[in-house]
Every structure is written in structure tokens, then in C-alpha cells.
Amino acid sequence: MNLDFSQLGPYIPFLLQGIWITLKFVFVSILIGLILGTLLALCKITRHSILTWFANAYTSIFRGTPLILQLMIIFYAIPQLTGYDIPTFLAAILAFGLNSAAYVSEIIRAGIMAVDKGQVEAAEALGIPYRPMMLNIILPQAVKNILPALMNEFITLTKESAVVSTIGYLDLMRRAQIIGAQLYRNFEPLLVAGLIYWVMVVILTKLGSILERRLRASD
Amino acid sequence: MIKVEQITKVFGKNPVLKNISTTIHQGEVVAIIGPSGSGKSTFLRCLNLLEKPTEGKIYIKDREITDPKVNILEVRKHIGMVFQQFNLFPHMTVLENVTYAPQKVKKLAKGEVEKNAKDLLAKVGLSDKVDSYPSQLSGGQKQRVAIARALAMEPEIMLFDEPTSALDPEMVKEVLDVIKDLAETGMTMVIVTHEMNFAKEVADRVIFIDDGVILEDAEPHQFFNAPKSERAKDFLSKLL
Ligand SMILES: Nc1ncnc2c1ncn2[C@@H]1O[C@H](COP(=O)(O)OP(=O)(O)OP(=O)(O)O)[C@@H](O)[C@H]1O
Numbered sequence: 001m002n003l004d005f006s007q008l009g010p011y012i013p014f015l016l017q018g019i020w021i022t023l024k025f026v027f028v029s030i031l032i033g034l035i036l037g038t039l040l041a042l043c044k045i046t047r048h049s050i051l052t053w054f055a056n057a058y059t060s061i062f063r064g065t066p067l068i069l070q071l072m073i074i075f076y077a078i079p080q081l082t083g084y085d086i087p088t089f090l091a092a093i094l095a096f097g098l099n100s101a102a103y104v105s106e107i108i109r110a111g112i113m114a115v116d117k118g119q120v121e122a123a124e125a126l127g128i129p130y131r132p133m134m135l136n137i138i139l140p141q142a143v144k145n146i147l148p149a150l151m152n153e154f155i156t157l158t159k160e161s162a163v164v165s166t167i168g169y170l171d172l173m174r175r176a177q178i179i180g181a182q183l184y185r186n187f188e189p190l191l192v193a194g195l196i197y198w199v200m201v202v203i204l205t206k207l208g209s210i211l212e213r214r215l216r217a218s219d
Numbered sequence: 220m221i222k223v224e225q226i227t228k229v230f231g232k233n234p235v236l237k238n239i240s241t242t243i244h245q246g247e248v249v250a251i252i253g254p255s256g257s258g259k260s261t262f263l264r265c266l267n268l269l270e271k272p273t274e275g276k277i278y279i280k281d282r283e284i285t286d287p288k289v290n291i292l293e294v295r296k297h298i299g300m301v302f303q304q305f306n307l308f309p310h311m312t313v314l315e316n317v318t319y320a321p322q323k324v325k326k327l328a329k330g331e332v333e334k335n336a337k338d339l340l341a342k343v344g345l346s347d348k349v350d351s352y353p354s355q356l357s358g359g360q361k362q363r364v365a366i367a368r369a370l371a372m373e374p375e376i377m378l379f380d381e382p383t384s385a386l387d388p389e390m391v392k393e394v395l396d397v398i399k400d401l402a403e404t405g406m407t408m409v410i411v412t413h414e415m416n417f418a419k420e421v422a423d424r425v426i427f428i429d430d431g432v433i434l435e436d437a438e439p440h441q442f443f444n445a446p447k448s449e450r451a452k453d454f455l456s457k458l459l
């Protein structure tokens with residue numbers, strides 16, 4: 001086995017640009033997932049059964065099918081149906097954002113449900129209306145359950161983001177593959193890409209544990 | 220003050236309260252006693268509509284609160300409740316716990332509310348804990364904050380659901396003393412309790428509930444010395 005990283009040299013800037021490309025789409029996807037996921041979570045805990053039904057169906061579909069299939073449907077099926085040639089970036093953030101929303105909504109719902117139901121009773125007994133009760137009493141406590149799990153979801157999303165290479169989006173993964181094809185050597189670029197993913201995940205994990213410690217300190 | 224007319228509460232298929240009627244007058248202190256699972260908490264929670272009676276009517280000051288048109292939040296503003304597990308808001312300081320509802324619900328000015336809250340906390344002996352968080356308090360202190368929190372809404376009725384059952388024995392007295400002081404102010408109170416001596420001493424009336432039915436409704440000395448039903452005799456003999 002002989003590894004040769006020297007030929008990789010000229011391609012390094014091309015590879016490193018992939019970090020930004022990956023982060024950009026991961027960040028936008030997380031944002032979509034967070035906003036949509038919060039809305040879905042609120043649908044799940046209201047007493048409006050239609051909204052609850054919709055949110056549960058949504059979650060079931062997006063968690064029950066492979067992410068790569070969702071990506072393919074958005075990227076290939078939308079043009080076929082509408083004639084609109086969807087750009088890879090848009091397809092990527094849609095697939096990842098919509099998919100992440102399903103997971104985020106479950107995380108938020110579970111976090112809210114985990115708050116002691118005595119808290120709701122105490123608030124109700126004091127005559128506090130639903131909205132201030134949610135905003136000032138339940139959600140601040142739910143956040144402590146939610147944030148660590150959300151951090152995990154973001155980490156998973158960052159890793160899984162490599163799937164977008166399959167629709168030709170020029171992310172870190174795709175770039176590693178392109179370099180591999182040019183050099184007829186796959187191991188070195190993949191190894192470097194792997195290292196970069198790992199560093200990103202380690203940084204996110206670190207941020208997560210700092211956050212968690214902050215939360216626990218405020219108890 | 221409170222009139223309960225033939226209320227029934229069914230959970231699923233399980234009837235927990237069966238046709239209960241009673242009247243509680245202004246300024247009366249009523250102790251609710253009975254075996255575990257007999258429906259004491261459910262009865263108490265019907266009074267502020269934390270549970271909705273399946274059937275029957277409840278009147279508070281001649282207004283039917285079980286009428287579906289009634290604004291439940293409005294009713295609850297005038298009824299304070301103290302729970303076995305305290306249920307303080309853990310992310311708020313003691314002062315915030317006590318001031319939150321008057322500010323949010325009654326829309327009173329912050330300064331006024333805080334002054335009132337500090338007076339109440341002084342009355343329950345917690346002036347030095349104003350800025351503490353619930354997690355820094357003992358059980359007895361937590362329960363006294365919970366009482367102050369309920370009183371801050373200036374309720375006309377106070378409901379207590381086993382307020383001392385979650386406390387270490389040495390803290391029971393400090394909480395009972397606060398409740399006793401409150402009874403002396405003429406507050407209308409309904410207290411579910413296992414503290415028989417306390418009931419004897421403080422209550423004007425004892426209601427004994429067994430299996431969802433009021434079996435006895437009497438003055439304390441009568442209930443404790445000469446219970447009429449076999450179930451009550453049995454219950455009291457097991458306590459000794
Ligand atoms: N939300 C609920 N759903 C279904 N069943 C309930 C509910 N709340 C209470 N029950 C049932 O109703 C019965 C009476 O409960 P309740 O809490 O009123 O009893 P209790 O007299 O307060 O007992 P304890 O002394 O143990 O507190 C119990 O069998 C209980 O399991």
C-alpha cells in the first residue's frame with residue numbers, strides 16, 4: 001500500500017471550497033428544518049385534530065422513506081412534472097430541510113411533553129392563558145430537553161449531507177470524488193474529505209456540550 | 220359559597236365520583252379525608268375545573284361554573300390551589316413565581332405586585348429567599364412559596380391537595396402553621412389531608428369520601444369520636 005498525498009496539492013483549494021459549499025447548504029437546511037419543525041411541533045400539541053393529523057402524517061412520510069429517495073424525487077421528479085429545472089442547491093435544501101423538519105418536530109414535541117404536567121396544572125390553576133403559559137412556563141423548560149437533541153440532529157444532518165453529491169451538487173464529498181477520478185487515486189482525497197467531516201462534527205459536538213453545560217448550570 | 224350538586228366523574232369507564240353533593244359556606248374550613256384512590260383529589264380538582272365533572276353542577280357564589288359558556292380562566296383567578304408536589308416554576312426565582320400570575324393575569328403594575336409578594340413571603344417566613352430558585356429550597360420552603368404564589372392572586376377560596384404529604388416529617392409543622400394562620404383569617408378552604416390531628420384542630424367540617432361517595436359529612440369531634448359508617452370506623456382504626 002502506498003499513499004501519495006503530494007499529487008493532491010493543486011486540488012486542495014478546490015476541495016476546501018467544498019467546506020463552505022457544504023456548510024452553506026447544511027446551514028440553510030437546518031434553518032428550514034428548525035422553522036418548519038417548530039410549526040409542525042405546535043400542530044402536534046394543539047387540540048385541532050386536523051393539524052395534528054397533518055403533522056403526524058408529514059412526520060411519518062419523511063421519517064419512513066429514505067432521504068436519498070426524497071432527494072431524487074425533488075431533483076428528478078419536479079422537472080418531469082412541472083418542466084421547472086430545479087437547481088441542485090434548491091433541491092438539496094428542500095430535501096434536507098423538509099426531512100429535517102420531521103425529526104425536529106418530534107424532538108420539540110417530545111421536549112414539550114417531557115415537561116412535568118404539574119407545571120401545566122399549576123399554570124391553569126392560576127388562571128394563566130394558554131399562550132403565556134406555553135411561552136413563559138413550558139417552553140423555557142422544554143428548551144433544556146430540546147437543545148441537546150437538536151444538536152445531535154444537526155450533527156447527523158452535517159454527515160448525511162454528503163448524500164447530495166448524488167445529484168451533482170458540488171459539496172465536499174462530490175469534490176473528493178471528482179479529484180479521485182482525475183488522479184485515478186480515490187483513497188487520498190476521500191481520506192482528506194473524511195478528516196474534514198470529522199473535524200466539523202467534532203466542533204459541533206464540542207459546541208453542543210458547551211451549550212449543555214450552560215443549560216445545566218442555570219438549573 | 221361553593222355548592223356542589225350531584226356531580227359524577229367518570230374516567231373512561233371508571234366512575235370515580237358518584238353523585239356527590241355538598242355545600243361549603245364562606246369562611247368554612249373543610250377537610251377531605253378518605254382512603255387512597257377514593258376520589259379526593261378528583262373532587263378537589265373539579266372545584267376549579269382542572270377536571271370537568273361528567274355530570275352535575277357546581278356553583279360558586281351562586282354562579283354555575285360548570286356551564287359551558289363560563290370562562291374557566293376567570294373562575295380560576297378566584298380560586299387558589301396548592302399541590303402535593305408544589306409545582307413551582309423551576310426557572311423562576313421565588314419572587315418571580317409569586318409575581319408572575321398577578322402581573323400576567325390581573326395585569327397589575329410590577330411595583331405593586333412585588334410589594335404585595337414580598338409581604339406575602341414575609342408572612343410565610345421566607346423574606347430571605349426572595350431571590351432564590353426553587354431548587355435551592357427545602358420541601359417545606361417550597362410549599363410555603365406555593366402557598367404565597369396562590370395567595371398573590373387574592374383568591375376567595377383556597378384548595379389544598381395533601382400539602383404536606385411530600386414533606387419530610389420535620390417540615391410538616393411549618394407548612395401546617397401557615398395554613399392554620401390562613402384559616403384564622405377567615406379564608407374559605409378545602410383541604411385534602413392525611414394529617415388527622417390537623418383536621419381535628421383546624422377544620423370546621425370533615426368530609427369522608429370512600430369509593431367516590433361522601434359517607435360522612437360532620438364536625439370533626441363527631442367524625443373522629445363517633446363515625447357513623449363502618450368504612451369510616453375501619454379507616455380511622457387503621458390510622459392508629
Ligand atoms: N386523569 C385520570 N385518568 C384516569 N383515571 C384517573 C385520573 N385521575 C384519577 N384517576 C383515577 O381515579 C381514582 C381516584 O383518584 P384520586 O386521585 O381522586 O384519588 P385520591 O383519593 O386523591 O387518592 P390519593 O389519596 O392516593 O391521592 C383512582 O382510581 C385513579 O386511578
Ligand SMILES: [Mg+2]
Pocket residue numbers: 259260261380381
Ligand atoms: Mg390525591
